Amino acid sequence: MFAISLLAHETYLRQEYARAKGLVQGAFLMADTTYPIPIIYLNCVQAMCQINLKEQKEAIHSVNSAWEMARPDRFWEPFIEYHGLLQGLLEVCVRKKEPEIYKQLAGEIISFSRSWMKIHNPKMQKTVTDLLSPLEFSIAMLACRNWTNQEFWKS
Known part of the structure; x- marks a missing residue:
């Protein structure tokens, strides 16, 4: 399932969001038992696809499902790794409900993203900024994908 x-x-990165979402849904249908780690990652990838397809309610549900499964063990790595791709969903799902945990996550997200930028930026023609907070970055990601203010605030 993790594969x-x-x-x-990888399909998501090619901007084939509906196809990637279908792969995730197929994996869920094939699961004969609960495999927490892959299911958390699958829910995150599904949410990434849903938010790009402007399926806000479904994306929030996917993140909440992953979060509730990860929460008892404090398994935050998928959320840290996928923060930018989740485009504000962590802020919607976690920031207000669990502000202390969100603060910890934000610190880990900054640490992860700075390390990622050190690898990414020298290899790409465009650089990713390190001047934004995780919340500001999420808002910027939605704005650059042509979300309207109304769509953003609905989510």
Whole structure:
């Protein structure tokens, strides 16, 4: 199942959001038992696809499902890794309900993203800024995908 989450992520990166979402849904249908780690990653990838397809309610549900499964063990790595791709969903789902945990997550997100930028920026023609907070970055990601203010605030 974890391999399918990687395949779906790769499909997502090609901007084939509906297809990637279908891969995730197929993995869920094939699961004969609960595998927490792959299911958390699959829900995150599904949410990434849903938010790009402007399926806000479904994306929030996917993140909440992943969050509730990860929460008892404090398994935050998928949310840290996918923060930018989740485009504000962590802020919608976690920031207000669990502000202390969100503060910890924000620190980890900054640490992860700075390390990622050190690898990414020298290899790409465009650089990713390190001047934004995780919340500001999420808002910027939605804005650059042509979300209207009304769509943003609905989510």
